[in-house]
Amino acid sequence: MAGVHGKCVNPPxxxxxxxxxxxxxxxxxxxxxxxxxxxxxxxxxxxxxxSRHGIPAFxxxxxxxxxxxxxxxxxxxxxxxxxxxxKPRLQECLGHGLYHCRRVSIEGAALVFAEMESxxxxxxxxxxxxxxxxxxxxxxxxxxxxxxxxxRGAREAAKALRDYPLTADEIAGVCQAIRNHEAxxxxxxxxxxxxxxxxxxLYDADKFRWGPDTxxxxxxxxxxxxxxxxxxxxxxxxxxxxxxxxxxxxxxxxTGKHFGPQIIESxxxxxxxxxxxxxxxxxxxxxxxxxxxxx
Ligand SMILES: [Fe+2]
Ligand SMILES: [Fe+2]
Numbered sequence: 001m002a003g004v005h006g007k008c009v010n011p012p013x014x015x016x017x018x019x020x021x022x023x024x025x026x027x028x029x030x031x032x033x034x035x036x037x038x039x040x041x042x043x044x045x046x047x048x049x050x051s052r053h054g055i056p057a058f059x060x061x062x063x064x065x066x067x068x069x070x071x072x073x074x075x076x077x078x079x080x081x082x083x084x085x086x087k088p089r090l091q092e093c094l095g096h097g098l099y100h101c102r103r104v105s106i107e108g109a110a111l112v113f114a115e116m117e118s119x120x121x122x123x124x125x126x127x128x129x130x131x132x133x134x135x136x137x138x139x140x141x142x143x144x145x146x147x148x149x150x151x152r153g154a155r156e157a158a159k160a161l162r163d164y165p166l167t168a169d170e171i172a173g174v175c176q177a178i179r180n181h182e183a184x185x186x187x188x189x190x191x192x193x194x195x196x197x198x199x200x201x202l203y204d205a206d207k208f209r210w211g212p213d214t215x216x217x218x219x220x221x222x223x224x225x226x227x228x229x230x231x232x233x234x235x236x237x238x239x240x241x242x243x244x245x246x247x248x249x250x251x252x253x254x255t256g257k258h259f260g261p262q263i264i265e266s267x268x269x270x271x272x273x274x275x276x277x278x279x280x281x282x283x284x285x286x287x288x289x290x291x292x293x294x295x
Contacts, residue, residue: 035224043220045277050216050270058107058208058259062114069109072130073102078164079134085160089142095221096141100209105137108205114255115197129194132170135161136177136202154179169195177202183247197253204256210247211267215274230282237275244268 035043059066073079083098090097109130116126139160143152154175161171173190177199180187187203190196209218219240223233244267251260 035220039220039224042223042278042281043216046220046270046274047216049273049277050212053212053266053270056211056259056263056266058255058263061259062110062255065110065113065117066106068113068127069106069130069134072109072127073106073134076131076134078131078166079105079138082135082138082160082164086138086142091144093221093225094144095218095225096144099217100213101138101141103209103213104140104202104205105134106205107208108133108137108201111201111204111253111255112197115201115253118254125194129198132166132174132198133177133201133205136174136198137205139174140178140181140202140206150179150182150185173198181206183207183250187252200252200256204251204253204260207247207251207256208260208263210244211263211265212270214244214267215270230278230285234275234278234282237271237278241268241271241275244271 086101087098090101092098112130112133113126116122116129136157139157140153141149142156142160143149146152157178158171158175161174164171166174169192173192173195176188176190176195180190180199181203187199190199222228228236244264248261248264251257
């Protein structure tokens with residue numbers, strides 16, 4: 001749940017527990033930033049399940065690309081300055097905070113490298129575009145809690161980058177990429193090839209997050225924020241997985257089209273295992289409740 005100004009507010013009391021005498025106390029102890037213990041426990045279990053799955057081939061095939069992207073993310077002065085600006089504006093409680101944006105930034109920049117190395121080599125131009133991808137990744141969800149967040153985010157990004165040592169074209173390119181990043185909405189074509197590449201790389205890196213990250217990270221923040229019961233989570237799970245599957249067909253770069261579907265499939269198989277765990281957990285909880293009620 002989001003406040004009127006896009007700030008996360010305290011979610012409704014958690015119902016992701018069976019009715020017990022202590023439920024209220026647990027909900028009271030919870031703060032805006034901290035998940036309730038049951039959701040936290042389920043997230044840990046999901047991470048344990050995910051750790052048994054292999055690493056998708058994108059991360060093993062593009063190690064040098066990821067390493068350079070990471071180095072720029074942690075050491076480039078423009079990225080460091082923007083990070084300080086976005087930090088208080090990102091909303092971890094929606095599952096789209098700095099964790100999400102850091103991964104989108106780094107993988108978006110690695111995709112730029114992967115896509116550009118097969119074309120004419122211009123190392124300085126490539127590094128500059130990687131930095132723009134990092135900036136776009138940091139900024140793309142700054143309006144995540146608002147309607148039409150891609151368009152609003154693009155407008156806020158234009159204001160944020162006004163005083164940065166970037167050309168007007170570079171700022172327009174970053175903003176267009178942000179405008180185009182929403183799933184299942186046809187993107188506006190970009191006027192220049194480098195701008196199109198930036199836009200497509202941001203999109204693909206953001207959609208890579210629909211793989212394992214959905215089940216190890218984003219889902220639990222959303223469950224916590226919406227105050228879902230375990231039963232509601234189980235009921236919605238198959239529908240959620242079918243949405244994740246649909247993203248496989250939407251990747252835009254050649255690298256994304258090649259490696260993205262495997263990232264999504266990995267997420268889906270982790271998701272299915274978590275689903276079975278949740279059903280088992282729910283049944284055990286029901287049985288415990290029946291015993292407690294003396295049936
Ligand atoms: Fe977004
Ligand atoms: Fe995002």
